[in-house]
Amino acid sequence: MSSSGLHYAVGTPSVLGQEWQSLYTTTDPVDFERSHFEQAMLNVIRQPNVNSTVILRADMLVDNEYDVETGHSIKSEKQDITLANDEGLLTVNVDDLEPRCVPIALADLAIKSQFVRRIVPRNPFKDAIINQTCLVMNSKTHDSTSLVIYIPHFDNAELCPFYIPQVAAVAILLHEKQLSVHYVPFFGQNKLLLDPKQRVVRTAFRLLQTAYKHSKGVKEGYAKRVTHDVVIDKVLFQDRYIHLKKKYSKFLVDNWAESTDPKKHVFEDIAIAAFLIELWKKIYGKEDTTNKMQFRDLGCGNGVLCYILIEEGFKGLGVDARQRKSWSIYPADVKRCLKEQVIVPSVMLRPHPSMKQHAPHLQHNGRFFPVQLVSPQLIAPATVIYSSADLLQSPQVNIAEFPPDTFIIGNHSDELTCWIPLLGYPFMVIPCCSHNLSGNRIRYAVRDVDRAKRLGNSTYQGLVDRVEYLAERVGWKTEKEMLRIPSTRNAAIIGYNNEHLNEFPTDEIYSILMEEGGADGWVANTMNLMKSNPRGH
Structure with a gap:
C-alpha cells in the first residue's frame, strides 16, 4: 500500500478510548475479511522479524484461547524456554509472564487469543530481550471487527529497546472496513506523537503497511514455498x-x-x-x-x-x-x-x-x-x-x-x-x-x-x-x-x-x-x- 492510501490521523480522537492516540488509517475500504487479517496478524505475532530485521525470533511463553461469547477458556498453554546462559545478555523483565491489558472503549470487544512472547533480537548483547503481551480481540456483535494489541512488560520508556515502538501499547484495528494504528504513549510522550518525522510515528506507518500487505496476501492465497527448521529446532x-x-x-x-x-x-x-x-x-x-x-x-x-x-x-x-x-x-x-x-x-x-x-x-x-x-x-x-x-x-x-x-x-x-x-x-x-x-x-x-x-x-x-x-x-x-x-x-x-x-x-x-x-x-x-x-x- 502506498502512502497515498493512508491518512495521518493524529489529532483525531481514537475509537479505542482517551488513553489512545490515532496515528494512521486507510482512506479507502479494505477488501479483505476479518479472518484474513487475523491469520496474517497471528503469523506476525509468532514471527516478529517480519516487522524488523533487528529481531531474530519470538519464543511463545503463554498461549491462551477464549470463547469470545462466554469468555470461557478454550486452551491454556505455558512453555518454560530457558535463555542461553551467555554472559552479557541484555534482558528486561523476562521473568514476568503475567499477561497485561489496557483499557479499550470500543464496545463489545472480548479477548479471543492471548499470548506472552519473548522477543529475542539478533544481537542481544546490544538490544535487550523483552517480554510482550499480544492480544487478539473480536467484537461480539460486529463480525468484521478485530483488534490486535501489543503491550511490552515494562512501564518506562527508557527500558524500551530499539526494535519496537517506544510506547506503552500498540493497536492495529480492523473496523468498519478500515485498518488503523493507535498508540498508548508513555507519560510525557503525547507531543512526540504529533511529529510525523519522529521514528516512532514512521514505525506506525510501516506497521499499517505490513498488516495491510499480509492480510491481502492471505486473501489471495499466498503460501510460503520455503519451510525452515525441519531438521533442527x-x-x-x-x-x-x-x-x-x-x-x-x-x-x-x-x-x-x-x-x-x-x-x-x-x-x-x-x-x-x-x-x-x-x-x-x-x-x-x-x-x-x-x-x-x-x-x-x-x-x-x-x-x-x-x-x-x-x-x-x-x-x-x-x-x-x-x-x-x-x-x-x-x-x-x-x-x-x-x-x-x-x-x-x-x-x-x-x-x-x-x-x-x-x-x-x-x-x-x-x-x-x-x-x-x-x-x-x-x-x-x-x-x-x-x-x-x-x-x-x-x-x-x-x-x-x-x-x-x-x-x-x-x-x-x-x-x-x-x-x-x-x-x-x-x-x-x-x-x-x-x-x-x-x-x-x-x-x-x-x-x-x-x-x-x-x-x-x-x-x-x-x-x-x-x-x-x-x-x-x-x-x-x-x-x-x-x-x-x-x-x-x-x-x-x-x-x-x-x-x-x-x-x-x-x-x-x-x-x-x-x-x-x-x-x-x-x-x-x-x-x-x-x-x-x-x-x-
Whole structure:
C-alpha cells in the first residue's frame, strides 16, 4: 500500500478510548475479511522479524484461547524456554509472564487469543530481550471487527529497546472496513506523537503497511514455498548462533585477509557451524559429542568453518586445492588441520571389489589419467600422465578414505558436490555451482513435473534434486533443511542413516560412474583447480 492510501490521523480522537492516540488509517475500504487479517496478524505475532530485521525470533511463553461469547477458556498453554546462559545478555523483565491489558472503549470487544512472547533480537548483547503481551480481540456483535494489541512488560520508556515502538501499547484495528494504528504513549510522550518525522510515528506507518500487505496476501492465497527448521529446532540453532557470533565474529571480520566481503562469509559460516553443532548433538548425543566423531570439510575455502568447529572442541580437517590467505590468521593448531590437497576419490583409483576378491594384493586399478599442462616455460602444451598408483601415493592428493567416525561437510564445494554422498560417510552438503562427476559444468533438470512445479526448475533446484537423487540411490535416508544463512543457495542435504555403509563402494556407485561416462575428466579438472583462482561465493 502506498502512502497515498493512508491518512495521518493524529489529532483525531481514537475509537479505542482517551488513553489512545490515532496515528494512521486507510482512506479507502479494505477488501479483505476479518479472518484474513487475523491469520496474517497471528503469523506476525509468532514471527516478529517480519516487522524488523533487528529481531531474530519470538519464543511463545503463554498461549491462551477464549470463547469470545462466554469468555470461557478454550486452551491454556505455558512453555518454560530457558535463555542461553551467555554472559552479557541484555534482558528486561523476562521473568514476568503475567499477561497485561489496557483499557479499550470500543464496545463489545472480548479477548479471543492471548499470548506472552519473548522477543529475542539478533544481537542481544546490544538490544535487550523483552517480554510482550499480544492480544487478539473480536467484537461480539460486529463480525468484521478485530483488534490486535501489543503491550511490552515494562512501564518506562527508557527500558524500551530499539526494535519496537517506544510506547506503552500498540493497536492495529480492523473496523468498519478500515485498518488503523493507535498508540498508548508513555507519560510525557503525547507531543512526540504529533511529529510525523519522529521514528516512532514512521514505525506506525510501516506497521499499517505490513498488516495491510499480509492480510491481502492471505486473501489471495499466498503460501510460503520455503519451510525452515525441519531438521533442527529453531531455538537451539539460534541460541548457538548468538553464542558463536559473539565469540568469533569480531576476530574474523577484523582480521579478514580475502578480497571478498567478510561480513557475508563470516556470518554465513558462523550460522553453518551453529547448525552443524546442533545436528551432531542430535545424531551422536548431547554428551561428549566431540569425542564421538570427527569431520572433514572438503573444499574448505577460507577455513572459517573449520576454525570455529576446531575452536569449539571438534576434531577434523579442512581440505582445499588451494591455500587461502585467511589460513594465516588462525592459531597454529587450526593451521595444522588445513590441508592443501586435491581430492581424487579412491573409487577411481582402487581395484573394483570383484577384482579385489581374486587378487587381494592389488592396491590400485592400473589406470592412467592424462592431464594437459599449459605454461610459459613450455614450447607447446604438454600432456602429463598420472597413474592410479602415483595418485594414491602423492601427499598432494586426498583420496577421501577416512576413519569410520567421520562426518563429511560440503559447504558450497562446487565440483565435489555430487561426489560427497558417494564417498561412504555421513554428510551434509550445501550445493552451489552445478558440476557433474567429471567436474564439468552441467545443468540438471528436476526429476519430475510435480517436483518442478513445487520447487521450481532452476539450475540450482536441478542440482539440489540431483544430489538428493544420488544420495537416495546409494542408500542414504536424506533430510533437507533450508538454512538460515545470507545466501540464496541455502539448501542443505543431510544423510546419516545408510544400511549399506559397510559395503561402500557399492555396485550402485560403479553403475552411477558408468552412466556419467566414467568420470574420466575428474583428475584433469581437479588438477587444474590447483592453478586457478579461488571462487568467491
